[in-house]
Every structure is written in structure tokens, then in C-alpha cells.
Amino acid sequence: MIEAIALTKSYGGTRAVDDVTLSADRGVIGLLGPNGAGKTSLLRMAATVLAPDEGSLRLLGLDPGRADERVQIRRRLGYLPQSPGLYPGFTPYDMVDYVAVLKEHTDRERRRHEVRRVLEAVTLQDVMHRKIRALSGGMKQRVALACALVGQPDLLVLDEPANGLDPDQRLGLRSLLSAAPTVLMATHNISEVSALCQQVYVMFTGRVRFAGTPAELAGLAHGRVWEDDRQDPDAVRSWLTPTGSYRHLGDPPSGAAVVDPTLDDGYLLLARMEHAP
Ligand SMILES: Nc1ncnc2c1ncn2[C@@H]1O[C@H](COP(=O)(O)OP(=O)(O)O)[C@@H](O)[C@H]1O
Ligand SMILES: [Mg+2]
Structure with missing residues (x-):
């Protein structure tokens, strides 16, 4: 599902991701590390938003470096960025519908069903027609999560998905993660890793310093x-x-x-x- 070999990404003089090798099949893969470790940069590459400087990356058996294969990956990928760009004047319904259109859900009736399905999955159905600017932080985070879930992706890339969620909502997140075959997730929450992840990678200053099961960590x-x-x-x-x-x-x-x-x-x-x- 994800096969990264010796990935490197620099911003000017900073090696944000330095020689990272990671492979993930099915299940939830957790990415731990302090702020600045390179988690977001690595996830952005896994989400095809950022191209690596060096190394090889294959996602869902495809090469994100090739335009045609990248499109195919994006059709099967859901991505929750660390700072999701939501439109404050949209409602959650409009926002998710917009993403569904971009994801080529052209049949109106089926799209309506899909939008409702993901909004219900994150329990936002009661506020789906309110303006996003009027929602709480946890609700906004769930709107962004709903956007990532559109179309039942084969690969979910989630950057600190539990950000702003209360304990009850975190629990809800757990059941959502089992909905996708492969989930790569950055988190600061160690208890989340022990509860959810089959595999964990720990990064410090751009490098992977540990790879194994939570029990091994x-x-x-x-x-x-x-x-x-x-x-x-x-x-x-x-x-x-x-x-x-x-x-x-x-x-x-x-x-x-x-x-x-x-x-x-x-x-x-x-x-x-x-x-x-
Ligand atoms: N767009 C950018 N331009 C310059 N430096 C960046 C950029 N994004 C991240 N960095 C730097 O790259 C390093 C890794 O950042 P990041 O991938 O956001 O790590 P994490 O998500 O683990 O906090 C940090 O030193 C950060 O300052
Ligand atoms: Mg980050």
C-alpha cells in the first residue's frame, strides 16, 4: 500500500525528511515524533501533495511521480492535512459536497448519499447546514475528516486527526479508522497509538529512529x-x-x-x- 525507500525532502537548508524508509500494508500505521520531526512533510509526500527530492515512493502500487498514476492514486486516497483549508462561509454539507465533486462523484443522487454518509460517520448531521465559521474547533476538525472519508478511500493519510477532539469524539475516530484498509496517521497521542496502531514509526529530526509494533516500542x-x-x-x-x-x-x-x-x-x-x- 505504501512503499517508501530512502525518501528525502529539504526546504532550503533544512532536511525535513532524511533518508526515510517505510513500508505499510494493511492496518493503522502511527507516526510519532516531536514537533519539527518531519511527520507532516512525510505525510504530504504520502498524500501526493509534495514530491520527494530523492528516494522512491509507491502508493497503492502506483508511482506518484507520474502524472497519470498520480491521478489514479488521488482517486483512492483520503487526506486530512494538519491545517485543513475549510471555507468558513460554506456549510459542512457544501464543503463535503465540494470535495465530492472534485473527487468526480458526478451522479447527483449518489453524491448526496455519500455526503450524508460521511457527515453522519463523523456525527455532524445536526449541524451540516450551519456555516463552518460558527462551528467549534472539534466540529471543524470533523468536517475536514469527513472530507477525507469521501468515496471510501483505500488509503487514508491523517495528520493529527484527533486534534481538537474531546475524548468521546476520539473514541468515534477509532471506529472510523477501521473503515479504511490502510491508514497512515501522525499523532502526538501515545495512548491512541497503543489503542489503534498495528505498526508505529518514531521520527526525530527527519529520520526514522524506530519501526515496529507498539509492544516493541x-x-x-x-x-x-x-x-x-x-x-x-x-x-x-x-x-x-x-x-x-x-x-x-x-x-x-x-x-x-x-x-x-x-x-x-x-x-x-x-x-x-x-x-x-
Ligand atoms: N514549507 C516549509 N518551508 C520551510 N521549512 C519547512 C516547511 N515545512 C516544514 N519545514 C521544516 O521542516 C521540518 C519538519 O517539519 P514538519 O514536517 O512540519 O514536522 P512535524 O509535522 O513533525 O512537526 C521543521 O524543521 C520545519 O520547520
Ligand atoms: Mg506536523
Whole structure:
């Protein structure tokens, strides 16, 4: 579904995406990393919005570098950008209908059905005739999500889809993701990754530093997490937990109360190794 080999993309002197190799078949693939890691740039290439400088990219078995194949990819692709360009004077219905027209849904009756289907999928049917400018942030995000779902795409590329959604809506998002065969999703939400993703990639400064399952990411911190009432100055990282004890990452001292790692522990340890001198 997605096959990227040694992708590179620079903006002036900044290598936003640096030698990234990624392959994804079916399922939900999560992309984690701090701000500026290159997630959006990578997703824009996967959405055929941006062409790589170097490397090879195939989407749905097709080459986005060729105009004719790019059109075929776009017909089967849904993309939620990080900052979706919605028209504030449109209603959600108009906005999704507009996207459906662009996606060549020419039959009016079928298009009407499809527009309603995706608006209902994101539970916006009650506000679909209000102006977008009058909607809340979470509603706007769901309008953009509805636009990405038009036509039941084979490949969904979602840039921080849970942005602005409340916990209830996040849960709704989960069921939507199972609707597409392949979903590539950037997120800051680690619990979302453990709940949704079969595969996770972690990026730092343009490079992929981890690829594997969420369990494998957590496993990076196996034997390297311990808790104590007092803070250990030798830990590479430590923080106070709600129970009042300190959680530590690093090399546990002898006799330490080693605990099972979570995905957060694995991610934080990876981030720490990245920034270590
Ligand atoms: N259009 C652009 N022009 C110049 N630099 C950019 C542009 N887009 C992104 N960058 C830079 O590329 C790097 C990666 O950004 P981005 O892909 O947005 O990462 P992320 O989505 O992980 O925050 C950052 O250093 C960012 O400042
Ligand atoms: Mg981004």
C-alpha cells in the first residue's frame, strides 16, 4: 500500500525528511515524533501533495511521480492535512459536497448519499447546514475528516486527526479508522497509538529512529523503568506520578522496584537517547 525507500525532502537548508524508509500494508500505521520531526512533510509526500527530492515512493502500487498514476492514486486516497483549508462561509454539507465533486462523484443522487454518509460517520448531521465559521474547533476538525472519508478511500493519510477532539469524539475516530484498509496517521497521542496502531514509526529530526509494533516500542524500556518514593538523581529521566512515587527511566540500581514499561516509557527513552550527547 505504501512503499517508501530512502525518501528525502529539504526546504532550503533544512532536511525535513532524511533518508526515510517505510513500508505499510494493511492496518493503522502511527507516526510519532516531536514537533519539527518531519511527520507532516512525510505525510504530504504520502498524500501526493509534495514530491520527494530523492528516494522512491509507491502508493497503492502506483508511482506518484507520474502524472497519470498520480491521478489514479488521488482517486483512492483520503487526506486530512494538519491545517485543513475549510471555507468558513460554506456549510459542512457544501464543503463535503465540494470535495465530492472534485473527487468526480458526478451522479447527483449518489453524491448526496455519500455526503450524508460521511457527515453522519463523523456525527455532524445536526449541524451540516450551519456555516463552518460558527462551528467549534472539534466540529471543524470533523468536517475536514469527513472530507477525507469521501468515496471510501483505500488509503487514508491523517495528520493529527484527533486534534481538537474531546475524548468521546476520539473514541468515534477509532471506529472510523477501521473503515479504511490502510491508514497512515501522525499523532502526538501515545495512548491512541497503543489503542489503534498495528505498526508505529518514531521520527526525530527527519529520520526514522524506530519501526515496529507498539509492544516493541514499549519493550525498549523493558527492565529500565523503576519506581521509588524518592527521586533517583542517576535516572536519565524521572517524574512524579499521581500516587506520589517517582517513576524513573534508565539503569535501575540494585534492589530497585522494576515495573513493566508502557509505550510512553519506550518513547521517552528513545527520545532521551536521541538527545543524549
Ligand atoms: N514549507 C516549509 N518551508 C520551510 N521549512 C519547512 C516547511 N515545512 C516544514 N519545514 C521544516 O521542516 C521540518 C519538519 O517539519 P514538519 O514536517 O512540519 O514536522 P512535524 O509535522 O513533525 O512537526 C521543521 O524543521 C520545519 O520547520
Ligand atoms: Mg506536523
